[in-house]
Every structure is written in structure tokens, then in C-alpha cells.
Amino acid sequence: MIPYSSFLFFIILGILLLPTMILGIMGKRLRYYNVFVTIVVLAIIFSGGDEGFFSLVVFTILQVVLVKGYISYRQAKNSSLVFYIISFLSILPLILSKLLPILAVDNWASFLGISYLTFRAVQIIIETRDGLIKEQLSVFQLVNFMLFYPTISSGPIDRFRRFQKDEEKRWTPEEYKELLYKGINKIFLGFLYKFIIGYSINTYFIMNLDSIATSQFTNHLLYMYSYSLYLFFDFAGYTAFAVGVSYIMGIRSPENFNMPFISRNIKDFWNRWHMSLSFWFRDYVFMRFVLLMRKKKWIQNKMLVSNLGYVLLFLLMGVWHGLAIQYIMYGAYHALMMAGFNFFESWNKKHKRWPTGRAMTVVSIIITFHVVCFGFYLFSGRPFQ
Incomplete structure (x- = not known):
């Protein structure tokens, strides 16, 4: 099931997040229940029976080994060659996912969200190289950050230190109520953008351009403008969903659009x-x-x-x-x-x-x-x- 693509997904998500909202309003820690929700939602997303789930598991294990290994190494040494090798190995699955279809090979390396998971892992490696991350990270911290499901398929791309600060924070009832209010508002904004404006542009305009345009040039010109608007509202709607759900889970994921x-x-x-x-x-x-x-x-x-x-x-x-x-x-x-x-x-x-x-x-x-x-x-x- 593709995240945020159907009302069924939102119904399931609403049921799963209800305890999160209750815990937040009561001023309780959200971390452990959020982990349970993440596991359930990932199981739903990768329930298609294909190789996507297996690829995700192998990819996650590889990234955890590379990140933890490099952090241990960096605490004693700082070779540029080792940094480049570790970075390349971290990016390699993403490279393969792009190359295999071109080579007409079964794309076993690809799965939903591989790009954004790669960005998260590589960011930790780079910040470790720069000395911004010095302490050894637990497997729980790494997996929890990398597999944070609201933003797994198309971002936004969070930074580990910012994410960890929110993840460890115990929100007061007043603080969480404000987060919850913002999160719900963003979700409603996402419905407006993606399922009303974006859908209308695509269904009632782009798909009918042949009957609207009077010439080939006009057709392409109108397509250029309408596709640009559709792309924005569709993607901005998705982002609003991802950020809104993140807020409900107590994580202030970064914004992706600012009136571009x-x-x-x-x-x-x-x-x-x-x-x-x-x-x-x-x-x-x-x-x-x-x-x-x-x-x-x-x-x-x-x-x-x-x-x-x-x-x-x-x-x-x-x-x-x-x-x-x-x-x-x-x-x-x-x-x-x-x-x-x-x-x-x-x-x-x-x-x-x-x-x-x-x-x-x-x-x-x-x-x-x-x-x-x-x-x-x-x-x-x-x-x-």
C-alpha cells in the first residue's frame, strides 16, 4: 500500500495514532508506542508479497553496520579513503536501483523509499566525518531514524541530530496540543492540495487538453503550466500529510515548500x-x-x-x-x-x-x-x- 494514496490508509493511520494522541495529551512519552505504530505501518506498506520488504531489511542491516562501523573507526582515526569507501558502500544500493533497469536486470535492489533512507544514512556518515556526531549510536536510534515511516517514501529529509532531539523530548500536554493542532491542520491542507486541487487539475484539465487546445503549440504550452501546478499541489499535498503525521507523533519534520x-x-x-x-x-x-x-x-x-x-x-x-x-x-x-x-x-x-x-x-x-x-x-x- 502506497502511503497517503488512499482513504483506507488514512483510516488505518487514524486508528493507530489515536493512542498516540491520547498519550501526548496526557504528557506521556510517545517513543515506544510510536515504534509499534512504525512496525505496523511498514508491514502494511510492504505487504504486497514482493521482494521489497526483503530488500528493505537487507538495506537497513547494511546501513547500520556501515554507520556503526564508521563511527567506531572515526573515534580513533580519520582517513579520507575509508570515509569515501564507506560513503560509496552506503550509496551503492541506490546506484544499483537506478542502473539495474537500464541493464534490463530484475531490479532486486529497489524498494519504496530507498532514496530517502540512503540520504539519512549518508548524512550520519558525513556528520560523523565532520565531528558533529561523536558518540556511538545504538541500533535502535539508527533504525528508528532511518525507518521513520511518515516520511519514508518521499521525504522530507530530516537530519539525525534534529530528529533525535524531538524523539527524546517529553512534550508537555500544552506543547503536544499545539503540535497536534498543527499536525491536523497540515493533514487537512494535504487533502485540499492533493485530492482536490491537484486531482482537479489533472482530471479536468490535463487529461482533456486535446479538446481544449486549438493547436499543438497551445497544447504543449497549456500542458507546461498545468503540469507545473499539478506537480506542486500533488507533492506539496503529500508533504503536508507526512509533516502532519510527524507532528502528531511528536517529531517536527522539516517543511519542504515555501511558496516556490x-x-x-x-x-x-x-x-x-x-x-x-x-x-x-x-x-x-x-x-x-x-x-x-x-x-x-x-x-x-x-x-x-x-x-x-x-x-x-x-x-x-x-x-x-x-x-x-x-x-x-x-x-x-x-x-x-x-x-x-x-x-x-x-x-x-x-x-x-x-x-x-x-x-x-x-x-x-x-x-x-x-x-x-x-x-x-x-x-x-x-x-x-
């Missing part, structure tokens, strides 16, 4: 769209690449280093979605847009040719909206059909 369609430029857009993913790639790919280039002094030009970082970042983000041409082109397109804006921003700081003020802010938002929509048009694969 009012972004003033492409950089601002990536600070508002799928924020947990873009911030993950920014912190653990882009920034590490830039710092490595500066430390090794392989490239002296700061602009070039920054733009190469954007190319690496967005090509990886595109390939992460899949190895199909539309995802690679989507990544390359955003790399080009970010590099172009990087040049423009630097040039404008010197020459100050781009006017400021409310009118120009509106113009900037309109331009950015169209740039973003064309990117989603590429992402949809429609131009390559």
Missing part, C-alpha cells in the same frame, strides 16, 4: 522548492565540492568553482530522479540556469543595471515562474515523446 512560485530568481526558487532535498544536496554535495576545490587549490577562479559545483549538484539531482533523458535534461537545464544567474548576479553587483523596487520584483517573479515551468516541462518528458 513567488521566487524572485532561480536561486531563490531552490531555497523554496523541495527544500529538504535541495538543502541536503547543497550541504553535502555543493559545499563539500567547493571547499575541496579551495582547499586543494585545483581551480583558483571562484566563479568557475561555483558553477562547476552547480553542474555537479544538478546533474546528480537529475540522475537521482532516474536515468531517463528527461531527468538528465532537467538537471542540465537547472545547472545552466543557476550558472547563468551566478554570472548575472556577479555582473549586476558591479554595474547595478537591474532596477529594484516593487514593480521589478513582480517582473522577476514572472520571469522565474516561466523559467521554472519550462524546467518542469522537461521533467515531465513530454518534449521527448
Whole structure:
């Protein structure tokens, strides 16, 4: 059963979370009952009888062994080679899940949520390398963080130290009531976004474009805008569900969207769209690449280093979605847009040719909206059909 895809899932979830709400309102610890709920929900999600559950178990054991082994190693030594090997082994199942379909091999490595579980495990390894995580973590802590079910399939991507702080907290009745109120509001918002607005756009507009559009060009143009809006409402609705359920469980999972369609430029857009993913790639790919280039002094030009970082970042983000041409082109397109804006921003700081003020802010938002929509048009694969 796919999370948040049917009303049956919400009915089951409501029944399972009722004791959580009662415990929270009473000021009791939520940890142990939440573990029980997680086990039950994961059993429901992976009840299809395929290899997904077995792959999840093997993957989780592998990540726990790698993380615990590296934390033990890092307490005594700090070899870059060992760090890269452990990181590669942690990412390897995700790489295989992307490559096996291309090689026409049975995709035994893939299961629901493999990407987001990988991000969680690799983040712990990187933060251990950086000295932010020093103490040995228990198997319970690792598994509880990695398999936190509300966000398992499509995020948001939480950070271990932030998650652990909430997970260990004993919420007062007043604090939990506020969390519960916010969580329920987010769930209702998710229903509005995903099952009303998103569903309506897809069912009553996108699926009827052939009868609405008067030409092939108009068809593609209307599809570009409607698909962009559908993608936002569908994904933002899912995120609202995930965050809302997390709140009910006493975990303040991060937000994923902050009104992305009012972004003033492409950089601002990536600070508002799928924020947990873009911030993950920014912190653990882009920034590490830039710092490595500066430390090794392989490239002296700061602009070039920054733009190469954007190319690496967005090509990886595109390939992460899949190895199909539309995802690679989507990544390359955003790399080009970010590099172009990087040049423009630097040039404008010197020459100050781009006017400021409310009118120009509106113009900037309109331009950015169209740039973003064309990117989603590429992402949809429609131009390559």
C-alpha cells in the first residue's frame, strides 16, 4: 500500500495514532508506542508479497553496520579513503536501483523509499566525518531514524541530530496540543492540495487538453503550466500529510515548500522548492565540492568553482530522479540556469543595471515562474515523446 494514496490508509493511520494522541495529551512519552505504530505501518506498506520488504531489511542491516562501523573507526582515526569507501558502500544500493533497469536486470535492489533512507544514512556518515556526531549510536536510534515511516517514501529529509532531539523530548500536554493542532491542520491542507486541487487539475484539465487546445503549440504550452501546478499541489499535498503525521507523533519534520512560485530568481526558487532535498544536496554535495576545490587549490577562479559545483549538484539531482533523458535534461537545464544567474548576479553587483523596487520584483517573479515551468516541462518528458 502506497502511503497517503488512499482513504483506507488514512483510516488505518487514524486508528493507530489515536493512542498516540491520547498519550501526548496526557504528557506521556510517545517513543515506544510510536515504534509499534512504525512496525505496523511498514508491514502494511510492504505487504504486497514482493521482494521489497526483503530488500528493505537487507538495506537497513547494511546501513547500520556501515554507520556503526564508521563511527567506531572515526573515534580513533580519520582517513579520507575509508570515509569515501564507506560513503560509496552506503550509496551503492541506490546506484544499483537506478542502473539495474537500464541493464534490463530484475531490479532486486529497489524498494519504496530507498532514496530517502540512503540520504539519512549518508548524512550520519558525513556528520560523523565532520565531528558533529561523536558518540556511538545504538541500533535502535539508527533504525528508528532511518525507518521513520511518515516520511519514508518521499521525504522530507530530516537530519539525525534534529530528529533525535524531538524523539527524546517529553512534550508537555500544552506543547503536544499545539503540535497536534498543527499536525491536523497540515493533514487537512494535504487533502485540499492533493485530492482536490491537484486531482482537479489533472482530471479536468490535463487529461482533456486535446479538446481544449486549438493547436499543438497551445497544447504543449497549456500542458507546461498545468503540469507545473499539478506537480506542486500533488507533492506539496503529500508533504503536508507526512509533516502532519510527524507532528502528531511528536517529531517536527522539516517543511519542504515555501511558496516556490513567488521566487524572485532561480536561486531563490531552490531555497523554496523541495527544500529538504535541495538543502541536503547543497550541504553535502555543493559545499563539500567547493571547499575541496579551495582547499586543494585545483581551480583558483571562484566563479568557475561555483558553477562547476552547480553542474555537479544538478546533474546528480537529475540522475537521482532516474536515468531517463528527461531527468538528465532537467538537471542540465537547472545547472545552466543557476550558472547563468551566478554570472548575472556577479555582473549586476558591479554595474547595478537591474532596477529594484516593487514593480521589478513582480517582473522577476514572472520571469522565474516561466523559467521554472519550462524546467518542469522537461521533467515531465513530454518534449521527448
